[in-house]
Amino acid sequence: MTRDELNDYDWDSAVVDTSVFNPLPIGARDLLPTTSRRRRSNRERLLRVFEGWGYREITPPLLEYFEVHARGLSADMAERCVRFIEAGTGDVVALRSDVTPQIARVIAQRVGGEVEAGDQVRLCYAATSVRLPHGRHDRSELHQVGVECVGEQTPWADAELIGLADEALSALGSTAHRFDLSHTGVGRKLIAGLDLPKAVAKELRARLGRKDRGGVVDLLGSRCAPAQVDAVAELCELYGPPAILDRARELLAGVDAGEARAALEELRAVVEVVQRQTPAVAERLLVDLGEVRGFDYYTGLRMRVWAPGASEPVVRGGRYDDMLTRYGATLPASGLAIDLDALDEALMAADSGQADAAAPATMLAVQPGEPSGAGQRRARAAELAASLRRDGQRAWICAVAEVESALRQASRRGAQGLVWFASDGSVQRWREGAEGWSQQPS
Amino acid sequence: MGPVPEQITWALPKGRILEQATPLLAAAGVEIAPALKSVGRKLLFDLPTGERVLLVKPVDVPTYVEHGIADVGIAGLDTLLEQGRDLYEPVDLGIGRCRMAVAQPRETAGGLRRGMTLRVATKYPRCALRHYRAKGIQPEIIPLFGSVELGPITGLADQIVDLVESGETLRQNALVEVETIFEVSSRLIVNAASLRLKQPAISRIIHGLRTTVEERARKVAASQ
Structure with a gap:
């Protein structure tokens, strides 16, 4: 941990009596200066990569009409929207809980105008979404940087997302991340083909989601043909390097599941593009055919990127071709979002992702005294501060009673230099080195 | 982490x-x-x-x-x-191996009094609530950390939801298993x-x- 890092943890907070007031709602967090600065640096570097790939940044609003926003959300996520009533209209307004539906709305609104038929639109964003805390996901804010690519439905467009995610993560120094690819069509079509009652299908998805092979067999054993049970149960084990796609192909050949086979071939096509175009990235690919969560959102490729040190995926993304349909335009769409909190965990664990070094900083401390003298000292300090800033340094002025407390304050605020304007008119220059503060000859 | x-x-x-x-x-x-x-x-x-x-x-x-x-x-x-x-x-x-089960005092095994809120003592409040809700019953769940069998004996609860292995503890406390919720x-x-x-x-x-x-x-x- 760097010294700057320690500074964030050292931020003394006075003990508050929570019976009088609670400082923060559940799930809300402060990002203190060092973390916040690293966050800004990561965000800007990621946006630069996205810009380099032709994505233009937009800033959608934090407020949406709930009815409109929820069209683009899964049922679970809609439930977690923070909502209130709009004054004057009585309409229900929600805080944004996901950026993708917003961008879908923005683009759908402009089809026929800014967006012509056949156009491709690439947009990126850095935004915070708000969700009611839920289970272990007790963060109420999700800080993301992401892209949306609208207008192309090809394996190359899907592979571009993978390449882009890899370049973005690598730009921040990530080396050990792994892509986890799935295709919602495989599980979805296979389950649809079983003609199960709704509640059973839901339970089946839950068990598949847990890779509970025995549970799947128990649930389906008496309801389906043995070959079908085998095929679905086998999904629990079909994860690993892309070579498992061959096993999946053999497995699906044995059952009547044309659409699931088509989905499998779509996924294979994406993997092959990555293998051909960027073999180094292909080394990072894993395939998971048992992944069935996120059904009411994704329609094709689904991608998660995992990195050591982060217990949540650092990137989530994929294809959602009916997202714009929900807003009145028929255009295929895909995208990804990087979770800045998870990314930070991973980068910290790998000891990378430090912010660019901050400019050197000097604190100018003015000792109070009788008014005219203090005014003169303050003016001299302001002049010095301005000249330091012209040289690219950081400089600020404080009124401080004693030099000792000025030195302590300078350390806490990350200054390496202190200039002390004493009330007797003298000026002292101090620097902080490995042994602490020492006065410099003037 | x-x-x-x-x-x-x-x-x-x-x-x-x-x-x-x-x-x-x-x-x-x-x-x-x-x-x-x-x-x-x-x-x-x-x-x-x-x-x-x-x-x-x-x-x-x-x-x-x-x-x-x-x-x-x-x-x-x-x-x-x-x-x-x-x-x-x-x-x-x-x-x-064991099972999550509902149990109640032997003397009420014929049926519980109707028209009252069912009180259920358990170490598994979520499992219990899910089970009763699925049956259209809205019980009062009384969370305990141990000795759940005491609940019905002392009048704290009408039923319990707990793990049952051999059923011996239930027997010794004059409780009978009335329903298995799931196998564990x-x-x-x-x-x-x-x-x-x-x-x-x-x-x-x-x-x-x-x-x-x-x-x-x-x-x-x-x-x-």
């Missing part, structure tokens, strides 16, 4: 389940018995084969695994269903990130344990 790279960490439940799991783990190549004898009261130790072991209270195993502090663990279905965590449960180990056994659980980042090692564990469990089941079936 996520998984430690290049090392598999196990979260194992202290107590009875661990004894039953030890031979299964050994058959799948994870030999913990000698280490268990020599570590005394240590809760964290490394095996000669390189794995790290955390010994935790059974109910805490899913927490360690979900947060990625451990890659794999062993937890009962009762705990998993009660906590509803985001984990993989690829292998039913077939140990720690211990599962291998796996962290989602570990499954990707340590995929070959995790796959070996899953296959090793599954094969061991299946062989056992075959032997049991053959001997019957």
Whole structure:
């Protein structure tokens, strides 16, 4: 941990009596200066990569009409929207809980105008979404940087997302991340083909989601043909390097599941593009055919990127071709979002992702005294501060009673230099080195 | 905090389940018995084969695994269903078998008084609530941490929802089992990130344990 890092943890907070007031709602967090600065640096570097790939940044609003926003959300996520009533209209307004539906709305609104038929639109964003805390996901804010690519439905467009995610993560120094690819069509079509009652299908998805092979067999054993049970149960084990796609192909050949086979071939096509175009990235690919969560959102490729040190995926993304349909335009769409909190965990664990070094900083401390003298000292300090800033340094002025407390304050605020304007008119220059503060000859 | 790279960490439940799991783990190549004898009261130790072991209270195993502090663990279905965590449960180990059941005093077994709020004492409030709601009953759940059988005897509750193995405790406290909610056994659980980042090692564990469990089941079936 760097010294700057320690500074964030050292931020003394006075003990508050929570019976009088609670400082923060559940799930809300402060990002203190060092973390916040690293966050800004990561965000800007990621946006630069996205810009380099032709994505233009937009800033959608934090407020949406709930009815409109929820069209683009899964049922679970809609439930977690923070909502209130709009004054004057009585309409229900929600805080944004996901950026993708917003961008879908923005683009759908402009089809026929800014967006012509056949156009491709690439947009990126850095935004915070708000969700009611839920289970272990007790963060109420999700800080993301992401892209949306609208207008192309090809394996190359899907592979571009993978390449882009890899370049973005690598730009921040990530080396050990792994892509986890799935295709919602495989599980979805296979389950649809079983003609199960709704509640059973839901339970089946839950068990598949847990890779509970025995549970799947128990649930389906008496309801389906043995070959079908085998095929679905086998999904629990079909994860690993892309070579498992061959096993999946053999497995699906044995059952009547044309659409699931088509989905499998779509996924294979994406993997092959990555293998051909960027073999180094292909080394990072894993395939998971048992992944069935996120059904009411994704329609094709689904991608998660995992990195050591982060217990949540650092990137989530994929294809959602009916997202714009929900807003009145028929255009295929895909995208990804990087979770800045998870990314930070991973980068910290790998000891990378430090912010660019901050400019050197000097604190100018003015000792109070009788008014005219203090005014003169303050003016001299302001002049010095301005000249330091012209040289690219950081400089600020404080009124401080004693030099000792000025030195302590300078350390806490990350200054390496202190200039002390004493009330007797003298000026002292101090620097902080490995042994602490020492006065410099003037 | 996520998984430690290049090392598999196990979260194992202290107590009875661990004894039953030890031979299964050994058959799948994870030999913990000698280490268990020599570590005394240590809760964290490394095996000669390189794995790290955390010994935790059974109910805490899913927490360690979900947060990625451990890659794999062993937890009962009762705990998993009660906590509803985001984990993989690829292998039913077939140990720690029992059932989640509803029980009530013998003298009320003919039927409970109608028109009252059903009071249910349990260590598993979420499982209990789910069960009653599915039947259209809105009970008053009274959470307890132990000696749940006392609930109906003392008049604290009308029914209990609890784990039942032989039924002996129920009998001794004049309770009868009226309904089984689900069968319980211990599962291998796996962290989602570990499954990707340590995929070959995790796959070996899953296959090793599954094969061991299946062989056992075959032997049991053959001997019957």
